Amino acid sequence: MSKKIIELPDACLEYFPGFFSQEESDRYLGYFLKSIEWQQDKIKMFGKEFLQPRLTALFGEKEKSYTYSGITMLPEPFPSPILNIKSKCEEILGEKFNICLLNLYRNGSDSMGWHADDERELGKNPVIASVSFGAERIFHLKHQKDPSLREKLVLENGSLLLMAGTTQHFWKHQLPKTKKKVGPRVNLTFRKVY
Numbered sequence: 001m002s003k004k005i006i007e008l009p010d011a012c013l014e015y016f017p018g019f020f021s022q023e024e025s026d027r028y029l030g031y032f033l034k035s036i037e038w039q040q041d042k043i044k045m046f047g048k049e050f051l052q053p054r055l056t057a058l059f060g061e062k063e064k065s066y067t068y069s070g071i072t073m074l075p076e077p078f079p080s081p082i083l084n085i086k087s088k089c090e091e092i093l094g095e096k097f098n099i100c101l102l103n104l105y106r107n108g109s110d111s112m113g114w115h116a117d118d119e120r121e122l123g124k125n126p127v128i129a130s131v132s133f134g135a136e137r138i139f140h141l142k143h144q145k146d147p148s149l150r151e152k153l154v155l156e157n158g159s160l161l162l163m164a165g166t167t168q169h170f171w172k173h174q175l176p177k178t179k180k181k182v183g184p185r186v187n188l189t190f191r192k193v194y
């Protein structure tokens with residue numbers, strides 16, 4: 001399994017291209033597009049409500065609620081394909097996860113804005129395993145204190161990105177829109193809620 005360490009100050013980032021084969025990735029993408037009950041959540045900004053520019057779903061162990069972008073969500077139990085992906089991540093990373101947030105970016109107009117995954121319930125140094133299937137998209141990182149520190153990563157079909165250590169304290173990340181004609185992308189982030 002090839003692994004690339006992304007050397008950035010105040011961060012711990014590791015990228016595993018081809019963590020899933022092309023064949024497995026295509027199968028998982030098809031499954032997620034067809035079998036997940038996707039929802040489009042609202043977000044409140046400046047006192048106004050907007051629809052998020054992507055679809056989401058939350059899975060997890062019983063009784064683990066998760067508050068994300070101001071919305072508290074109750075997870076559905078893990079379907080077996082997600083359990084299989086989770087086990088594979090846990091094995092290579094030596095970490096355990098109990099919830100999984102799924103995002104579906106239907107095309108290049110779907111996106112996720114700048115944020116850090118620093119909710120209290122994720123503990124002091126959140127460990128997040130981010131798995132991508134489908135269209136390649138660019139992932140941006142920027143340091144919260146030093147604006148000259150920025151990074152761009154291409155998240156490929158079947159890849160795994162680990163974010164750990166102090167990454168969420170010092171860095172924000174986003175998945176910007178793209179004008180390129182791109183197909184759907186499904187991203188799974190495995191997290192541990194305490």
Ligand SMILES: O=C(O)CCC(=O)C(=O)O
Nearest residue numbers: 101103117139175187189
């Ligand atoms: O889609 C991605 O790669 C990023 C997802 C993300 O940052 C999140 O779910 O918190």
Ligand SMILES: [Fe+2]
Nearest residue numbers: 115116117173
């Ligand atoms: Fe995130």
